Amino acid sequence: MSFLGKLFGKKEKESLDQGLQKTKESFFSKITKVIAGKSTVDEEVLDNLEEALVSADVGIETTIEIIKRIEARVSKDKYVGSGELNKLLQEEIEAVLVDAPEQSYRNFDTPPDKKPYVILVVGVNGVGKTTTIGKLAHNYKKAGKQVILGAADTFRAAAVDQLTIWSERVGVPIVKQAMGSDPGAVAFDTMQSAMARGSEVVIIDTAGRLHNKAHLMDELGKIKRVIQKVVPDAPHEVLLVLDGSTGQNALVQAKQFTATTDVSALAITKLDGTAKGGVVLAIASQLQIPVKYIGVGEKIDDLLIFDKHEFVDSLFKIAE
Numbered sequence: 001m002s003f004l005g006k007l008f009g010k011k012e013k014e015s016l017d018q019g020l021q022k023t024k025e026s027f028f029s030k031i032t033k034v035i036a037g038k039s040t041v042d043e044e045v046l047d048n049l050e051e052a053l054v055s056a057d058v059g060i061e062t063t064i065e066i067i068k069r070i071e072a073r074v075s076k077d078k079y080v081g082s083g084e085l086n087k088l089l090q091e092e093i094e095a096v097l098v099d100a101p102e103q104s105y106r107n108f109d110t111p112p113d114k115k116p117y118v119i120l121v122v123g124v125n126g127v128g129k130t131t132t133i134g135k136l137a138h139n140y141k142k143a144g145k146q147v148i149l150g151a152a153d154t155f156r157a158a159a160v161d162q163l164t165i166w167s168e169r170v171g172v173p174i175v176k177q178a179m180g181s182d183p184g185a186v187a188f189d190t191m192q193s194a195m196a197r198g199s200e201v202v203i204i205d206t207a208g209r210l211h212n213k214a215h216l217m218d219e220l221g222k223i224k225r226v227i228q229k230v231v232p233d234a235p236h237e238v239l240l241v242l243d244g245s246t247g248q249n250a251l252v253q254a255k256q257f258t259a260t261t262d263v264s265a266l267a268i269t270k271l272d273g274t275a276k277g278g279v280v281l282a283i284a285s286q287l288q289i290p291v292k293y294i295g296v297g298e299k300i301d302d303l304l305i306f307d308k309h310e311f312v313d314s315l316f317k318i319a320e
């Protein structure tokens with residue numbers, strides 16, 4: 001767990017606690033009410049717990065899974081102190097969450113045999129793709145990587161402008177063409193430019209029109225094939241961005257998207273200012289794809305590595 005020591009310093013913990021403030025308030029107050037003064041896990045506690053979890057946007061499937069685990073665990077020793085019940089609950093929630101198999105991304109490291117490391121960013125309009133790309137570029141650059149951005153969302157002039165602003169803010173090059181140009185052509189240019197410059201990380205933005213439209217799938221497929229003309233095993237990561245403030249809708253969107261596209265990682269944004277952050281638990285348990293990043297604000301430093309232990313720990317911490 002050496003990554004944690006580095007990544008979850010005081011600053012990150014504060015940023016996580018602050019970002020989850022509203023979710024913490026709703027989640028924690030509901031859970032505390034259920035377990036206040038309780039030392040026995042009886043039917044009533046389980047029923048109330050179930051209700052509290054569902055209403056905190058954790059979702060039915062994940063809630064049932066958590067409740068089952070708690071039932072199994074307390075079937076032997078029914079009597080636990082209230083402090084212990086708290087800990088037990090935290091442990092069982094953490095246990096249903098999926099972790100990423102490889103860990104190097106936590107340090108914004110890339111595999112040495114993957115140069116450039118190519119990240120394709122997908123998701124519907126407005127979820128925070130471009131913003132997340134800016135934050136990711138900043139983190140990779142901070143980690144000493146040469147980064148290049150590709151503006152393959154060519155449908156709106158504003159999209160290219162927005163990514164350009166991020167490239168200037170971070171201080172990394174961007175490859176773009178005029179609005180309305182072929183996204184595949186932009187992706188190809190980006191890849192060629194990355195090879196010519198010896199870039200280590202390529203991050204490609206895409207348009208996010210509705211994911212159930214066949215042409216979006218076609219287009220993503222085309223962008224992938226174009227990337228593979230330059231680097232055959234790329235993209236190394238297809239990052240699906242989801243808007244956490246939409247609660248259970250984010251889960252539905254994630255399920256629909258991952259059914260049709262090869263998504264390898266998830267980022268959940270806008271957890272600041274929403275009480276629906278419990279959906280992260282639903283997404284991190286229902287999808288077999290790791291949540292790697294969470295967004296807790298619009299600024300460059302507002303991207304955190306998702307760490308299931310730190311996340312659950314923060315949810316259970318009393319809000320000031």
Ligand SMILES: Nc1nc2c(ncn2[C@@H]2O[C@H](COP(=O)(O)OP(=O)(O)O)[C@@H](O)[C@H]2O)c(=O)[nH]1
Pocket residue numbers: 123124125126127128129130131132162208241269270271272273294295296297298302
């Ligand atoms: N509060 C908050 N706003 C965010 C976050 N991520 C993105 N946004 C905002 O959400 C809006 C849409 O983001 P954008 O990156 O343009 O989404 P895209 O259409 O998917 O590229 C912008 O106003 C962003 O500033 C976040 O983590 N927290």
Ligand SMILES: [Mg+2]
Pocket residue numbers: 129130131153159162205
């Ligand atoms: Mg965008």
